[in-house]
Amino acid sequence: MTVDAHKETLGFQTEVKQLLHLMIHSMYSNKEIFLRELISNASDASDKLRFEAIAKPELLENEPNLRIRISGDEAAKTLTIEDNGIGMSRAEVIENLGTIAKSGTAAFMQQLTGDQKKDSHLIGQFGVGFYSAFIVADKVEVFTRRAGLKAEEGVRWESSGEGEFTIETVDKPERGTRIVLHLKAAESEFADGWRLRSIIKKYSDHISLPIELPKQHFGEEADKPAETEWESVNRASALWTRPRTEVKDEEYQEFYKHVAHDFENPLSWSHNKVEGKLEYTSLLYVPGRAPFDLYQREAPRGLKLYVQRVFIMDDAEQFLPLYLRFIKGVVDSNDLSLNVSREILQKDPAIDSMKSALTKRVLDMLEKLAKNEPEKYAEFWKAFGSVMKEGPAEDFANREKIAGLLRFASTANNDDSESVSLDTYLERMSEGQDKIYYLTGERYSQVKNSPHLEIFRKKNIEVLLLTDRIDEWLMSHLSEYQGKQFVDIARGDLDLGKLEEEDKQAQEEVAKAKEDLLKRIKGVLGEEVDAVKVSHRLTDSPAVLVINEDGMGLQMRKILEATGQKAPESKPILEVNPTHPLLEKLDAEQDEERFADLTRILFDQAALAAGEALQDPGSYVRRLNALLVELSK
Numbered sequence: 217m218t219v220d221a222h223k224e225t226l227g228f229q230t231e232v233k234q235l236l237h238l239m240i241h242s243m244y245s246n247k248e249i250f251l252r253e254l255i256s257n258a259s260d261a262s263d264k265l266r267f268e269a270i271a272k273p274e275l276l277e278n279e280p281n282l283r284i285r286i287s288g289d290e291a292a293k294t295l296t297i298e299d300n301g302i303g304m305s306r307a308e309v310i311e312n313l314g315t316i317a318k319s320g321t322a323a324f325m326q327q328l329t330g331d332q333k334k335d336s337h338l339i340g341q342f343g344v345g346f347y348s349a350f351i352v353a354d355k356v357e358v359f360t361r362r363a364g365l366k367a368e369e370g371v372r373w374e375s376s377g378e379g380e381f382t383i384e385t386v387d388k389p390e391r392g393t394r395i396v397l398h399l400k401a402a403e404s405e406f407a408d409g410w411r412l413r414s415i416i417k418k419y420s421d422h423i424s425l426p427i428e429l430p431k432q433h434f435g436e437e438a439d440k441p442a443e444t445e446w447e448s449v450n451r452a453s454a455l456w457t458r459p460r461t462e463v464k465d466e467e468y469q470e471f472y473k474h475v476a477h478d479f480e481n482p483l484s485w486s487h488n489k490v491e492g493k494l495e496y497t498s499l500l501y502v503p504g505r506a507p508f509d510l511y512q513r514e515a516p517r518g519l520k521l522y523v524q525r526v527f528i529m530d531d532a533e534q535f536l537p538l539y540l541r542f543i544k545g546v547v548d549s550n551d552l553s554l555n556v557s558r559e560i561l562q563k564d565p566a567i568d569s570m571k572s573a574l575t576k577r578v579l580d581m582l583e584k585l586a587k588n589e590p591e592k593y594a595e596f597w598k599a600f601g602s603v604m605k606e607g608p609a610e611d612f613a614n615r616e617k618i619a620g621l622l623r624f625a626s627t628a629n630n631d632d633s634e635s636v637s638l639d640t641y642l643e644r645m646s647e648g649q650d651k652i653y654y655l656t657g658e659r660y661s662q663v664k665n666s667p668h669l670e671i672f673r674k675k676n677i678e679v680l681l682l683t684d685r686i687d688e689w690l691m692s693h694l695s696e697y698q699g700k701q702f703v704d705i706a707r708g709d710l711d712l713g714k715l716e717e718e719d720k721q722a723q724e725e726v727a728k729a730k731e732d733l734l735k736r737i738k739g740v741l742g743e744e745v746d747a748v749k750v751s752h753r754l755t756d757s758p759a760v761l762v763i764n765e766d767g768m769g770l771q772m773r774k775i776l777e778a779t780g781q782k783a784p785e786s787k788p789i790l791e792v793n794p795t796h797p798l799l800e801k802l803d804a805e806q807d808e809e810r811f812a813d814l815t816r817i818l819f820d821q822a823a824l825a826a827g828e829a830l831q832d833p834g835s836y837v838r839r840l841n842a843l844l845v846e847l848s849k
């Protein structure tokens with residue numbers, strides 16, 4: 217039977233074109249990584265075959281020994297990378313080598329600036345894979361046949377990496393994929409055996425199947441064997457099975473790049489072998505930066521799962537909680553069955569206990585990083601802090617441990633960087649202080665000057681400043697740390713406990729003396745406020761808005777509104793500072809209309825300082841202008 221070669225020319229998806237263009241122009245300084253990417257793909261393809269062959273041994277055909285072969289031809293200026301892994305069908309070739317399947321790709325591409333240096337960083341975070349072949353080649357041919365398909369159902373793909381590729385059906389007796397790079401004139405060094413050997417050693421020694429190069433022959437041409445002899449140039453054992461002491465840092469780092477599809481080194485890793493009731497090995501990495509799709513729900517996450525060194529699946533998400541979704545690595549179990557599926561993983565109680573052990577490992581690794589390498593931890597926090605803040609809500613059992621890893625901006629610093637840990641806060645607590653004070657808001661510039669901080673400044677008490685969108689929600693899941701309660705200083709009656717004992721009586725007396733004034737103010741504001749009280753928080757400002765003890769804060773209300781939900785109504789309390797000249801003037805004001813105008817200005821100003829949008833900004837401006845005109849007369 218002859219198969220219709222059905223040759224066709226197809227266009228790359230727009231994003232592929234952009235990626236290719238960018239890669240060729242910006243990855244130049246690090247061009248040899250293309251080989252690592254192609255070897256990494258060949259290794260994944262072999263893993264996939266081994267896995268599928270568990271259920272269908274016939275897929276191995278007559279060739280059960282999986283390996284990767286790499287050979288350069290200096291005369292022809294070609295470099296060939298060949299694997300006998302799973303291969304691809306025609307449809308798979310079109311899908312995999314013509315498009316980028318990752319969700320969010322188009323949005324990612326829009327972030328590119330045209331500045332090659334910046335973009336090459338972004339692209340690293342995106343992962344370039346197969347297309348990196350075009351950094352050194354001006355034409356790439358792929359010959360592939362999926363295991364299980366007939367020899368005549370091979371596929372040849374060819375492209376010069378510009379706008380399009382051609383694809384045709386060809387005979388390919390051996391299963392797997394052969395990629396032929398036609399090297400650019402200036403890149404012929406990549407056809408040289410010694411150069412290839414050294415790149416493989418550098419980047420791919422950890423690959424667990426043999427990577428073979430043609431054996432080099434010295435001496436007479438006539439002594440050469442007729443057929444190419446191959447020799448393995450890598451160690452070819454799964455890196456995680458080796459004892460920790462025998463694995464070099466560089467090897468851990470290269471292995472990370474393979475499993476994480478990252479271009480840069482990880483910040484930290486933790487390699488452990490667990491024996492006993494459950495036996496497994498884990499190698500977990502903390503990446504150096506966030507992937508572009510960290511906040512996309514459907515983005516793949518999880519570990520690479522192996523069972524007794526046989527690859528089972530990518531993105532096994534059952535082994536870590538969602539808030540640790542940025543962790544990369546492998547877990548290799550001795551107990552699971554080779555035909556374990558995602559559904560089984562979800563139900564297996566053994567997985568739950570592995571999940572809690574692995575979660576603890578990650579948290580321990582982060583604690584260690586924070587303690588021993590604070591600069592690296594700061595980098596970590598910058599990349600993943602917001603995700604870690606999801607932790608206390610998701611992982612009740614580790615709440616305290618996660619809280620210890622959180623970092624905040626604080627009144628003790630002069631900038632908005634999140635750098636203060638709760639332990640540092642506790643160490644710096646004033647005498648008599650038994651609470652952890654914090655203030656939430658939309659922006660650092662807004663909370664930094666909040667009237668709520670006045671009394672704390674006067675008494676020299678540190679307050680944590682929380683302005684991340686998720687912070688208020690985070691704090692609703694944290695009630696204490698190391699036995700010390702968290703207190704939102706913009707909420708309810710502020711009780712500074714021992715810190716203000718001596719002021720208490722004086723405060724009560726003032727409150728009593730000002731009862732009439734408070735009533736008059738409440739009379740003007742009516743249902744807009746829950747109550748009007750004398751404040752103990754203020755030293756300089758005339759008034760401040762306080763959230764009801766059980767009311768919802770501004771941040772949470774905004775989040776709810778942004779998702780189209782109606783936030784429950786929550787009326788603020790207006791606290792006034794009776795020693796402020798404005799309040800004294802107000803108290804003395806006999807004209808009720810003028811009293812009402814001034815009161816409204818006071819209230820609107822307090823709302824503005826709290827970061828609220830005014831209900832009726834026009835009236836506020838009118839009143840204020842009238843006052844200014846009067847003053848300037």
Ligand SMILES: Nc1ncnc2c1ncn2[C@@H]1O[C@H](COP(=O)(O)OP(=O)(O)OP(=O)(O)O)[C@@H](O)[C@H]1O
Pocket residue numbers: 257258261299301302303304312313342343344345346347392393477
């Ligand atoms: N040697 C190969 N054998 C079989 N399939 C392959 C091979 N090389 C690539 N593929 C297929 O093409 C797809 C795209 O490869 P590519 O390297 O572009 O991306 P990736 O490996 O999925 O991710 P990344 O871009 O992060 O490296 C792979 O997911 C795989 O399905």
